[in-house]
Amino acid sequence: MPELPEVQTVVDDLKxxxxxxxxxxIWSDTPKIVQRPNFKQFEEEIKNSKIENIRRRAKNILIDLxxxxxxxxxxxxxxxxxxxRWQIKNNQVxxxxxxxxxxxxxxxxxxxxxxxxGQMLALSDLRKFAKVIFGSAQEIESLxxxxxxxxxxxxxxxxxxxxxxxxQEEKRKIKQVLxxxxxxxxxxxxxxxxxxxxxxxxxxxxxxxxxxxERKNLYLALGKVLNQALRFRGTSVDNYRDTxxxxxxxxxxxxxxxxxxxxxxxxxxxxxxxxxxxxxVYYCPKCQNK
DNA sequence: CGATTCCCCTGATAGC
DNA sequence: TGCTATCAGGGGAATC
Numbered sequence: 001m002p003e004l005p006e007v008q009t010v011v012d013d014l015k016x017x018x019x020x021x022x023x024x025x026i027w028s029d030t031p032k033i034v035q036r037p038n039f040k041q042f043e044e045e046i047k048n049s050k051i052e053n054i055r056r057r058a059k060n061i062l063i064d065l066x067x068x069x070x071x072x073x074x075x076x077x078x079x080x081x082x083x084x085r086w087q088i089k090n091n092q093v094x095x096x097x098x099x100x101x102x103x104x105x106x107x108x109x110x111x112x113x114x115x116x117x118g119q120m121l122a123l124s125d126l127r128k129f130a131k132v133i134f135g136s137a138q139e140i141e142s143l144x145x146x147x148x149x150x151x152x153x154x155x156x157x158x159x160x161x162x163x164x165x166x167x168q169e170e171k172r173k174i175k176q177v178l179x180x181x182x183x184x185x186x187x188x189x190x191x192x193x194x195x196x197x198x199x200x201x202x203x204x205x206x207x208x209x210x211x212x213x214e215r216k217n218l219y220l221a222l223g224k225v226l227n228q229a230l231r232f233r234g235t236s237v238d239n240y241r242d243t244x245x246x247x248x249x250x251x252x253x254x255x256x257x258x259x260x261x262x263x264x265x266x267x268x269x270x271x272x273x274x275x276x277x278x279x280x281v282y283y284c285p286k287c288q289n290k
Numbered sequence: 291c292g293a294t295t296c297c298c299c300t301g302a303t304a305g306c
Numbered sequence: 307t308g309c310t311a312t313c314a315g316g317g318g319a320a321t322c
Contacts, residue, residue, distance in 0.1 A: 001314095001315070001316080074316085074317090075316095076298095076315085076316050077315055078299090108300095126301075127299045127300060127301090127315085128298075128299055128300085129298065144318095145317095172292085172293095179316090181316090181317080188315090189315075278294085278296095278314090278315075279314090279316090280314080
């Protein structure tokens with residue numbers, strides 16, 4: 001489940017590997033992954049475009065192309081961007097590079113960009129939830145996908161004051177607020193659980209009820225958890241892979257996520273699991289008491 | 291207005 | 307063994 005640290009890892013890898021390349025052609029067996037424009041138009045217009053830069057905004061990967069065009073890729077739950085070489089036989093994808101040979105991730109490649117150096121950029125996605133949007137930079141930037149996003153938590157101007165201001169009139173539970181991309185960008189289910197545990201805050205507490213000390217703890221935990229996950233190249237539950245098909249290493253650092261009925265690392269109380277908005281909440285009922 | 295439910299999709303798991 | 311039912315989960319849409 002790629003969140004900020006995983007998406008940033010992919011973006012950093014892609015920057016090293018494919019900036020400056022041209023896209024010669026594309027292949028897909030699942031054209032609906034491209035949400036706009038229609039696939040035929042996309043196929044025509046992306047041809048011979050040059051990759052000028054690659055950025056991250058929230059959980060979106062933004063690929064700047066020449067002539068002021070923008071390619072947006074959202075990996076959703078199980079999307080992976082891989083750089084390597086494949087061949088298509090009977091509309092089946094087969095890997096040609098050692099590192100990726102035998103990896104399950106090859107079985108779910110649904111979109112391939114052929115680059116001008118013989119390499120390819122492939123979008124693998126077991127669930128087919130990932131989406132690709134292409135258009136003029138102006139058009140894409142004004143979509144709700146990008147326009148309504150909250151601030152980036154790892155930038156310098158994301159101060160404690162700014163963080164605190166997000167909660168003033170926020171009656172929803174703090175966990176929901178942390179995961180709302182239009183409040184704050186890039187945090188999903190794994191890291192919201194981890195951040196709240198690190199800050200010793202109950203996920204069910206209303207955001208506006210946090211006192212100044214709790215807000216500060218949360219702010220510090222947020223930076224610490226996300227930065228550490230970034231250093232470990234992300235978490236590989238749900239089979240997250242980087243652009244070489246390699247897993248992240250933060251999984252071994254997880255304190256609560258998917259640790260139901262296992263002892264809390266601070267107090268040995270068994271970790272609980274509950275539901276919130278259809279998502280799993282993991283927390284220590286003792287450390288993270290209201 | 292907020293809260294809940296459904297939907298997209300498919301591998302894993304449980305129940306029979 | 308092998309079938310069927312259920313579930314996870316980001317994010318958007320529909321509904322309560």
